[in-house]
Amino acid sequence: MKKMLIPAVLVATALSCQAPEPQQSEPMKPQKIVVYQVFTRLFGNTNTTNKPWGTKEENGVGKFNDFTDTALEEIKKLGVSHIWYTGVPHHGVIGDFPEIGVSSDDPDIIKGRAGSPYAVRDYYQVNPDLAVDVTRRMEEFEALIARTHKHDMKVIIDIVPNHVSRFYEGKNNPAGVRDFGADDDKMVEYTKNNNFYYIPGKAFQVPESKNGYQPLGGEKHPLADGRFEEKPAKWTGNGSRLAQPDFYDWYETVKINYGVSPDGKKDFDELPASADSLDWTAHYDFWQGKDVPDSWKKFKDITQFWLGKGVDGFRFDMAEMVPVEFWSYLNSHIKMTNPEAFLLAEVYNPTLYRDYIRKGKMDYLYDKVELYDTLKHIMKGHGSTDNLVPILEGLKDIEHHMLHFLENHDEQRIASPEFAGNPWKAMPAMVVSATVSTSPTMIYFGQEVGEPGAEDAGFGDPSRTSIFDYIGVPQHQKWMNGGKFDGGLLSANEKALRNYYSEVLNFTRNSSALMGEYMELHSFNRSQNPAYTNKAFAFARWDKSQKLIVVTNFDEFKSVKTTLKLSPELLKAWNLEVGNRDIQEVMFGKKKTKLRVTDTGAEIDLDFGPWESAVFEIQ
Incomplete structure (x- = not known):
């Protein structure tokens, strides 16, 4: 196995910058949002068997109750303000739960053994796998909500409006709530108030199977017979209109009808031309008395149900596949109930960003196809930091709404060979991602300890931690340390990595400048200084009380020994006095350097090792 190269300066800095039990000083009022995405089924699993296609008895399964007060407090100490509990609503699962009258899903329409969290089977109940006592599964989740709130963090869960499980069975609907499809006219392909397309x-x-795939890895199962009864057939979740979808379609799901006919005609009121400039209260007023499709009402009722349970917000799956008018309707109703609700959407088409923010009233969207993809390319050693400048410039009018991340459940683990192969390669990108804008930062559980996603869980390939099967997460399990949540089984390097994340995230939560102004210094230095390369990136952040210079070195092998020049525009904005002064690095607190200001310009001495970053405060 190739030895992992880790610059000693990073490990030394990270290990020294945080004691094992840090003292909690009085913090500034939190400003930046930090989201910790956790795959709920995997978090508390201590089983290390990791058999491909293993059952929950063989491979183990985590529970709501595994999020103990100790676990939640340690998550909070990482710098977290919101926890996104992924996979909470009851989705398709192989296995019977006779105690609650729930039968197994059909392996022919389930991905993996534990099932996809994005094939929801019952929106008014939680996944029974997550409960110690399945007859009290909702009470156990309600207790987790209360514990999370006790530790001063908010709760986010998934809502998947574009599609539901092919076997949707609403066994827990509140009084008066009709099930999806219960009143559909199945003799027609489409009508406005049908919930599905037929x-x-x-x-x-x-x-038809491809690449030798067999449900459950070929294990015999009474329902694994290559058949599933559904007549008439419904459209598949990704929009396939074939009675026999392709193996690579989202065949485990069916698409929801939002009042858009097969030819694209909208059977609902259009938003007014001024909608993008109106607040959510005006959007709420617009929809009062309007005849909206039945599916809109069903998802409004679902989100209101979860808000009533104390959930603080939602992550909406594949939002761009649902008309923006629906989001205006849904999100304005959510905000009417909870004006502070956190609304995050998965949208991958940059041309739609502004519509879904301004018309759809989303708070935040994934910054995936621009910032994440570019940072990933740089981390892999192929890209240039020059490419970050136009991306940040192009998004500056909506920068606050573009959530930043380097991992989530859909993306490859940084430490996997298919991505970077070394979690320390992400440190410059983490600093940039977390400090370059006012937007929220998100990390995925295990990212902070270098989880490589190497296990063959069954459905899907390694490099991503499986969301479809029962599996353990080895690096995360080392941090869990049998339920102590103290990192006791981590190596010194792994502890240093987690400390590094903690320092970055806590700094962003408590720095007022990071909610202020931004100015890039990269272009000016690239034009003025040949020693400043396209592996470095520098920018300024400031407000009335704090001035910061952020500098990063993405180079794996070369140090940066040069000067950073402050642009005339920044000097004008900051009105710095002429003279020399010592300046202090404030994120990690270990580095000092000189700032020289003259009548003609200003510069800072830089001496950075590979992958090193710093945040200097200018007094």
């Missing part, structure tokens, strides 16, 4: 006269057929 293929009249044709029965659903299980997709």
Whole structure:
């Protein structure tokens, strides 16, 4: 196995900058949002068997109760303000739960053994796998909400409006709530108030297997017979209109009808031309008395149900596949109930960003296809930091709304060979991602201890931690240390990595400048200083009380020994006095340097090792 190269300066800095039990000083009022995404089923699992296609008895399964007060307090200490509990609503799962009258899903329409969290089977109940006592599964989740709040963090769960499980069974609907499809006219492909799209006269057929795939890895199961009864067939979740979808379609799900006909006609009121400039209260007023499709009402009722349980916000899956008018309707109703609700959407088409923020009233969108993809390319050693400048410039009018991340459940683990192969390669990108804008920062559980996602869980390939099967997460388990949540099994380097994340995230939570102004210094230095390369990136952040210079070195092998020049525009904005002064690095607190200001310019001495970053405060 190739030895992992880790610059000693990073490890030394990270290990020394945080004691094992840091003292909690009186913090400034938190400003930046930090989201900790955790795959709920995997978090508390201490089983290390990791058999491909293993059962929960063989491989183990985490529970709501594994998020103890100790675990939550340690998550909070990392710098977290919101926890996104992924996979909470009851989705398709292989296995019976006779105590609650729930039968197994059909392996022919389930991905993995534990099932996809994005094939929701019952929106008014939680995944029974997550409960110690399945008859009290909702009470156990309500207790987790209360514990999370006790530790001063907010709770986010998934809502997946674009599609539901192919076997949706609402066994827990509140009084008066009709099930999806219960009142549909199945003799027609489409009508406004149908919840699904149909293929009249044709029965659903299980997709033809590819690459030798067999449900459950070929294990015999009474329902694994290559058949699933659905007549007439419904459109598949990704929009396939075939009675037999392709193996690579989202065949485990069916698409929800939002009043958009197969030819694209909208059977609902259009938003007014001024909608992008109106607040959510005006959007709420607009929809009062309007005849909206039945599916809109169903998802409004679902989100109101979870708000009533104390959930503080939602992450909306594949939001761009649902019309923006629906989001205006849904989100304005959510905000009417909880004006502080956190609303995050998965949108991958940059041309739609502003519509979904301004018309759809989303708080935040994934900054995936621009910032994340570019940072990933740089981390892999192929990209240039020059490419960051136009991306940040192009998003400056909506920068606050573009949530930043380097990992989530859909993306490769940084430490996987298929991505960077070394979690320390992400440190410059983490600093940039967390400090370059006022937007929230998100990390994925295990990221902070270098989880590589190497396990063959069954469905899908390694490099991503499986969301479809029962599996353990080895690096995360070392941090859990049998439920002590003290990192007791981590190596010194792994502890240093987690400390590094903690320092970055806590600094961003408590720095007022990071909610202020931004000016890039990269272009000016690239034009003025040949020693400043396209592996470095520098910018300024400031407000009335704090002035910061952020400098990063993405180079794996070369140090940066040069000067950083402050642009004339920044000197004018800051009105710095002429003279020399010592300046202090404030994120990690270990580095000092000189700032020289003359009548003609200003510069800072830089001496940075590979992958090193610093945040200097200018007094």
